[in-house]
Amino acid sequence: MAPSDLIHGDPETTRDAIMQATYQALCEHGYAELTIQRIGDEFTKSKSLLYHHYDGKDELLLEFLETMIDRFENEFQEDTHEAPRARLDGILDYGLAATLDEERAEFTRTMGELRAQAAHDDRYHQRVARLDESFRDHVAAVIRDGVAADAFAAVDPEQVADFVLVVLNGARLQRVTGGTEGDMNAAREEMRHYVRCRLEADE
Amino acid sequence: MAPSDLIHGDPETTRDAIMQATYQALCEHGYAELTIQRIGDEFTKSKSLLYHHYDGKDELLLEFLETMIDRFENEFQEDTHEAPRARLDGILDYGLAATLDEERAEFTRTMGELRAQAAHDDRYHQRVARLDESFRDHVAAVIRDGVAADAFAAVDPEQVADFVLVVLNGARLQRVTGGTEGDMNAAREEMRHYVRCRLEADE
Numbered sequence: 379m380a381p382s383d384l385i386h387g388d389p390e391t392t393r394d395a396i397m398q399a400t401y402q403a404l405c406e407h408g409y410a411e412l413t414i415q416r417i418g419d420e421f422t423k424s425k426s427l428l429y430h431h432y433d434g435k436d437e438l439l440l441e442f443l444e445t446m447i448d449r450f451e452n453e454f455q456e457d458t459h460e461a462p463r464a465r466l467d468g469i470l471d472y473g474l475a476a477t478l479d480e481e482r483a484e485f486t487r488t489m490g491e492l493r494a495q496a497a498h499d500d501r502y503h504q505r506v507a508r509l510d511e512s513f514r515d516h517v518a519a520v521i522r523d524g525v526a527a528d529a530f531a532a533v534d535p536e537q538v539a540d541f542v543l544v545v546l547n548g549a550r551l552q553r554v555t556g557g558t559e560g561d562m563n564a565a566r567e568e569m570r571h572y573v574r575c576r577l578e579a580d581e
Numbered sequence: 582m583a584p585s586d587l588i589h590g591d592p593e594t595t596r597d598a599i600m601q602a603t604y605q606a607l608c609e610h611g612y613a614e615l616t617i618q619r620i621g622d623e624f625t626k627s628k629s630l631l632y633h634h635y636d637g638k639d640e641l642l643l644e645f646l647e648t649m650i651d652r653f654e655n656e657f658q659e660d661t662h663e664a665p666r667a668r669l670d671g672i673l674d675y676g677l678a679a680t681l682d683e684e685r686a687e688f689t690r691t692m693g694e695l696r697a698q699a700a701h702d703d704r705y706h707q708r709v710a711r712l713d714e715s716f717r718d719h720v721a722a723v724i725r726d727g728v729a730a731d732a733f734a735a736v737d738p739e740q741v742a743d744f745v746l747v748v749l750n751g752a753r754l755q756r757v758t759g760g761t762e763g764d765m766n767a768a769r770e771e772m773r774h775y776v777r778c779r780l781e782a783d784e
Contacts, residue, residue: 408701493754494693494758496757507758534767537767540764540771541771544764547750547754547755550754551753551754552746555697560743561743564740564741564744571775572774572775575775
């Protein structure tokens with residue numbers, strides 16, 4: 379789900395190139411050590427362009443988060459051709475994958491750093507809340523489709539979506555701060571039980 | 582579950598007083614702005630005592646985490662007089678409470694800051710992993726007791742405990758970075774369904 383074209387692809391616009399440099403510099407230095415100069419070091423075009431448009435690292439990072447939200451929302455819109463159950467399984471398999479390749483592991487660590495800023499900075503809090511909300515809306519839509527198609531029991535789509543968000547955020551946190559492959563397999567297995575007995579059948 | 586006697590009580594030993602000052606300074610300044618001097622400012626006894634024994638803020642914070650692990654482990658040992666189901670409900674009600682009082686909210690934010698360090702500092706990673714492990718062992722013991730007493734279905738206690746840890750870590754992260762009261766209520770409600778259909782009955 380990582381919009382990896384932005385992060386690793388050939389940037390189409392100057393803004394994309396700036397966002398890519400922001401991401402690279404954040405991966406390399408971490409939030410605390412990041413400066414707009416270090417973002418400039420990753421930027422291959424004129425640095426004055428960068429310094430002219432942005433006042434500091436937070437402005438760039440907040441715009442990076444905005445870009446991620448847009449990309450996620452676009453990506454979610456494309457995911458409607460499969461059956462609800464397959465879409466839900468796809469979300470859970472992605473979020474609770476036992477291992478991550480290096481690119482995704484780095485993305486998870488990096489987004490985790492930005493997420494951590496939300497604890498004491500309202501600007502980050504707003505973006506992280508919107509990112510969570512857009513994911514939650516997406517899951518709720520999948521559940522709603524499944525209920526409408528009688529593929530799922532008559533659950534409350536928003537409530538199930540909230541729960542899926544909590545579980546996937548837990549997986550995300552644990553990957554970054556002490557989790558093991560076993561945790562993810564266990565969580566995936568128990569979510570399978572949950573889906574089976576909560577969504578497949580009326581209690 | 583916050584060992585609040587350490588954090589807010591009257592410290593019994595000099596070490597407890599140092600740990601209390603460490604916690605207070607971390608609450609006040611956050612990790613990035615924390616210095617051993619600022620911890621010293623919260624310490625009511627001789628500051629030379631503090632500077633003599635500790636090289637820097639990380640040494641103090643890591644010891645604070647160690648202390649938390651010990652306290653949690655002691656607390657868990659005392660919780661064996663109730664029935665397994667009541668103990669599990671207690672854990673879930675605590676971890677997924679809709680709202681937190683100010684003291685616990687501050688504790689959650691502060692521990693979240695220390696947890697975030699685990700992403701790029703192996704010393705924090707080790708402690709956070711141990712904290713998670715001790716919680717996971719505790720939940721697994723509750724489930725195991727329940728299975729032995731035929732109060733729960735024949736589930737894998739470790740696997741269920743891993744899942745509970747993921748869910749509670751997700752709740753913890755979401756409280757700090759953009760969650761709402763509604764998220765917690767939804768997660769608690771869905772965990773009730775999970776417990777009902779996974780633990781109360783054989784599938």
